[in-house]
Amino acid sequence: MNVSFEKYHGTGNDFVIVDASVCVPNRAGFAREACDRADGIGADGVLFLALEPNYRPPRVVMTLVQPDGSTAEMCGNGARCAAVWAAEQADTDEVMIDTLAGTRYASIDDDGATIEMGAPDFSPNGVPLAQDEPLIREEIGGYEVTAVNTGVPHAVAFVDDVDSIDIEQDAPAIRHAEMFPEGANVTFASPRNGGFDQRTFERGVEGETQSCGTGAVAIAVVARRLGITEEREISVSPPGGNLEVALGERYATLSGPVEPEFEGRVRISTAGRLDLEA
Numbered sequence: 214m215n216v217s218f219e220k221y222h223g224t225g226n227d228f229v230i231v232d233a234s235v236c237v238p239n240r241a242g243f244a245r246e247a248c249d250r251a252d253g254i255g256a257d258g259v260l261f262l263a264l265e266p267n268y269r270p271p272r273v274v275m276t277l278v279q280p281d282g283s284t285a286e287m288c289g290n291g292a293r294c295a296a297v298w299a300a301e302q303a304d305t306d307e308v309m310i311d312t313l314a315g316t317r318y319a320s321i322d323d324d325g326a327t328i329e330m331g332a333p334d335f336s337p338n339g340v341p342l343a344q345d346e347p348l349i350r351e352e353i354g355g356y357e358v359t360a361v362n363t364g365v366p367h368a369v370a371f372v373d374d375v376d377s378i379d380i381e382q383d384a385p386a387i388r389h390a391e392m393f394p395e396g397a398n399v400t401f402a403s404p405r406n407g408g409f410d411q412r413t414f415e416r417g418v419e420g421e422t423q424s425c426g427t428g429a430v431a432i433a434v435v436a437r438r439l440g441i442t443e444e445r446e447i448s449v450s451p452p453g454g455n456l457e458v459a460l461g462e463r464y465a466t467l468s469g470p471v472e473p474e475f476e477g478r479v480r481i482s483t484a485g486r487l488d489l490e491a
Contacts, residue, residue: 215479216243216480217476217477217478218478219475219476220256221471221472221473222290222471222472223290223291223293223294223424223426223470223471224423224424224451224453224454224455224456224469224470225423225451225452225453226290226424226426227255227256227423227474228257228259228277228290228294229256229260230260230262230294230298231243231259231261231262232263232264233276234263237261240259240261240276240278241278241282241283242282243278244258244259244278244279245280246487247487248280249280254477254487257422258277258278258279258285258288258291258417258418259278260275260277260294260298261275261278262276262295264302270305270307271302271303271308272308273296273298273308273309275291277291279415279417279418280418281418281419285416286312286313286365287313287314287331287364287427288426288427289328289330289364289425289430289467290425292319292328293319293325293326293328293467293469294471295310296308296310297321297325297326297473300321305321306320307319307320308321317329317331324468325468325471326468326469326471327466328426328467329464329465329466330363330427330464330465330467331363331464331465332465333362333430333434334361334363335360335361335362335438339362340361340366340397341393341394341395342392342393343391343393343394344392348360348368350439351392353368353392354383354384354386354387354390356387356401358370359438359439360392360393361431361434361438363428363431363434364427365398365416365427366396366416367397367399367400367427368387368390368393368399368400369400369401369402369431369432370387370399370400370402371403371404371436371439371441372402375402375403375410375411378401378412380399380421381414381420381421385414388414388416398413398416398427398428398431399414400412400414400428400431401413402432402449404441408448408450409436409447410450410451411424411425411432411450412451422453423452423453424451424452424454424456425451428451429451429458429467430458430467432447433458433465434465437460445460445461446458446460454470455469456469
């Protein structure tokens with residue numbers, strides 16, 4: 214069985230895109246192999262996208278399967294990549310994206326894509342947390358952590374210098390803490406002139422990614438909550454580039470560049486293995 218794919222990235226957060234009309238019997242297994250950077254295509258996730266062009270604006274249903282085979286509710290950079298892909302397919306500059314976290318509006322221009330990210334949720338049920346009160350500046354794994362759901366759970370810690378963090382060593386204790394019954398992305402941030410630097414250890418990827426859109430929004434909303442900034446338009450810089458977060462009264466938006474990388478085909482063998490063709 215042959216499967217065509219396209220590869221996109223948003224500030225280094227990269228995704229294999231597969232048209233959801235193509236039957237992939239085992240999406241979890243496909244994602245595990247496709248995302249493998251040594252023997253597969255290499256990516257932070259696989260986006261299965263179903264475009265419905267007759268809606269106004271066009272609608273795309275997004276399912277993100279992560280490298281460990283799990284399905285994520287939302288991904289800011291993944292949704293921005295999906296928006297650009299769908300806009301090119303439908304010849305438009307705005308789309309609606311249906312995610313497991315809800316429907317999100319996106320607009321596309323020469324600088325990339327801007328997407329609604331929904332309302333951040335600090336509540337214990339919304340994150341979720343294994344306690345009855347919000348988690349604000351509590352010590353977990355040696356860091357002062359604040360928890361928020363910005364489409365997926367995030368544990369945010371502000372530090373003096375994100376580059377000094379041994380993220381692969383320090384983040385797993387927070388990611389797997391009993392406080393987070395469904396786990397959490399772990400996002401470290403340090404203030405800089407005009408915004409924040411960011412590093413994120415992603416649940417499902419089980420490692421650091423070059424960028425995390427939900428993490429950038431989490432930094433912005435937590436910084437506002439803690440009084441670290443009073444700004445509503447906040448620049449966040451993960452290793453892969455620059456993102457812009459705008460905090461509105463009801464929801465946040467995330468903006469940044471999106472780039473196509475390449476396209477190709479893989480053959481799924483009867484044993485479920487992937488063979489790269491192009």
